Amino acid sequence: MLSSVSQMQNLPVKAKPVNHLITLADLTKEQIHRLLISAAQHKYNVKCEDKPSTKPLDGKSVAMIFSKRSTRTRVASETATAYLGGHAMFLGSQDIQMGVNESLLDTAVVVSSMVNGIMARVGAHEEILELAKYSTVPVVNALTDKYHPTQILADLLTLHEVYANDQGDNLDASYRAHLVHPEETLPGLKVAWVGDANNILHSMMVALPKLGIHLSIATPSKYHPDEDVLEIAKKEAAKSNTKLSFTSSPLEAIREADVIVTDTWVSMGQESEKAQRLEEFAGYQITIDMINKGKPNENWKFLHCLPRKPEEVDDEVFYSKNSLVFEEAENRKWTILAVFEALFAKGEFES
Ligand code: CP
Ligand code: NVA
Numbered sequence: 001m002l003s004s005v006s007q008m009q010n011l012p013v014k015a016k017p018v019n020h021l022i023t024l025a026d027l028t029k030e031q032i033h034r035l036l037i038s039a040a041q042h043k044y045n046v047k048c049e050d051k052p053s054t055k056p057l058d059g060k061s062v063a064m065i066f067s068k069r070s071t072r073t074r075v076a077s078e079t080a081t082a083y084l085g086g087h088a089m090f091l092g093s094q095d096i097q098m099g100v101n102e103s104l105l106d107t108a109v110v111v112s113s114m115v116n117g118i119m120a121r122v123g124a125h126e127e128i129l130e131l132a133k134y135s136t137v138p139v140v141n142a143l144t145d146k147y148h149p150t151q152i153l154a155d156l157l158t159l160h161e162v163y164a165n166d167q168g169d170n171l172d173a174s175y176r177a178h179l180v181h182p183e184e185t186l187p188g189l190k191v192a193w194v195g196d197a198n199n200i201l202h203s204m205m206v207a208l209p210k211l212g213i214h215l216s217i218a219t220p221s222k223y224h225p226d227e228d229v230l231e232i233a234k235k236e237a238a239k240s241n242t243k244l245s246f247t248s249s250p251l252e253a254i255r256e257a258d259v260i261v262t263d264t265w266v267s268m269g270q271e272s273e274k275a276q277r278l279e280e281f282a283g284y285q286i287t288i289d290m291i292n293k294g295k296p297n298e299n300w301k302f303l304h305c306l307p308r309k310p311e312e313v314d315d316e317v318f319y320s321k322n323s324l325v326f327e328e329a330e331n332r333k334w335t336i337l338a339v340f341e342a343l344f345a346k347g348e349f350e351s
Contacts, residue, residue, distance in 0.1 A: 012109060012136050019349040020132045020139040021339055023147045025206035025232050031349060032156070032211060033182050038338035039157050039331070040178040046083070048175055055085025056345035060116040062086055065107070065131070066142065067093040068121050068268045072306060072332045073142050073150065077119050080337035084345065089115070108134035117344035119336075123269060138343040140336075145199060145269060146226065151305045152203040153335035156211070158328045159259060160185045162301060187212030190243075192257035192296065194250040194284055195312060196277075197223040200263045200305050205233035205244075214243040218253035220280050250284055254294035261303040262286055262312045278311060286313040288320075303328055 024032065045051040062081045066074065074090065081088035091111075093099065098107040104127055112118060112135040120139055122128050125146035132139040141149055161177040163185035191208055193201050197219045205225060208215050215233075217225075225233075237244040247253055254260050265281045266274045291300065302323040304313060317323060342348040 011134065012113065014136055018132075018136060018138055019343060019347065020135075020141075021149055021343060021349065022128060022132060022139070022141045023206060024149045024152060024203060024210075027349065029210050032153070032207065035153055035335065035338045035342060036157050036160055036182045037178070038341065039153070039334040040160065042083075042337050042341075043331075043334040044175065044178040053083050053085060056341055057081060057084035057086025057116070060086040060344065061114070062088045062117045062119060062340065062344060063111045063115040064088055064090045064119045064142070065096070065098065065111065066090065066121040067099060067123060068143065070121055070142070072329050073119075073121065073336070076150075076332035076336045077142070077340070080333055080340055083337060084341055086116070086340075086344070088119075104130045105134050107131070109136075112136045117340065119340075138347075140339055140343060143199060145267070146229075147203050147206075148199045148305070149203055149207075150332065150336050150339060151200060152207050153339065154328055154331040155204075155261070155303055155305070156182070156186065156207070157331045157335050158303065158324050159189065159301070161327070161331075162324065163189070182211070187240075188214075189258045190214040190216065190256060190297075191259045191261060192254040193217045193219075193261050194253055194286055195219065195262040195281070196265050196267070197225045198263060198267050200261075201225060202229045204261070205229050206236065209233055209236035209240055209242045209244055212240045212242055216243070216245045216247070216253045216255075216257065218247050218250045218284070220284065221248045222280060250286075250290060251294040254291065254296045254300075257294075257296040257300060259301045259303060260286060260291070260296060263305055264307070264309055265312055266309075281311070285311060286317050288314070288316045291317065 064077055078088040108131045117137050118135055118139045119142045120128055120131055121142035122144055125144040128141050128144050160182050164177045164180040191213055233244055265277045300322055302317055304325045306329055
């Protein structure tokens, strides 16, 4: 039996390193800014100018390997690929051999030999690392148990739009956002996380301090972010001189926050822990009462990656005028579009 890569002599040789988007920890602040600016520009072109696409993915295909459910990421990826002139091929776990009759390695080699990019939603983070290792085309992480990078790009675009629009004129958010640099809107914001130490929090931890955003995190004391993520976040916070704080008190976390964020307490794959988790997250539901007591900034905003369950946030907050959840969901499209154009069409993010 073959046991090491050196014995696998028939694997394709990559002419040059392939660039992937596995975690925002791998991107510089400037690269993240570029993606946000590009996303805002595309949104403006389409929604305000009705400008036709230049179709940079004309004749190209994107494989979407999804071993978990998805609404937003799937719709965003398929519509973004169509806009860019390419063809998105959805390969769900019931469709392809991967994981049942075929290894990740063989799947990565075979699929990447026929497409121009892979968008992959898998289980363990190691799975996407394996896919990326053997893929000869760029792989974008569409969610693993550790990171969900394209979600946080959408969150950042949503905040950028709101604070770009907060500068004293009547133009609508998507109109102004492409005119303003994210350096003018994002640094100095305080984001408060109340909930599980999951893939969304991890992704925020590696990205927000890098962009000059303060992050205060409340999780029940049993739930901690991964050590390696914590190390990255601490280094970025030290570099940008931003505050990164941890508590088990939601009220403490949201004090003076500009933005309050949560996510499900039971991520995909954790269904068997549901009863225990609901018990352990008691007191973490975001309610108007919690917000009144916690005293965030007067114009606090609420974000949630969705899908949302009522236990983590009540209707009064979720459907309030402060809630940006549906803008955030739509922005999955514009940010994924920017990522696909950068990686699949232009081959950007040279390492
Ligand atoms: N936020 C998000 O990734 O949603 P989906 O699981 O529906 O793609
Ligand atoms: N933490 C959630 C995010 C869903 C978009 C999960 O992994 O299920």
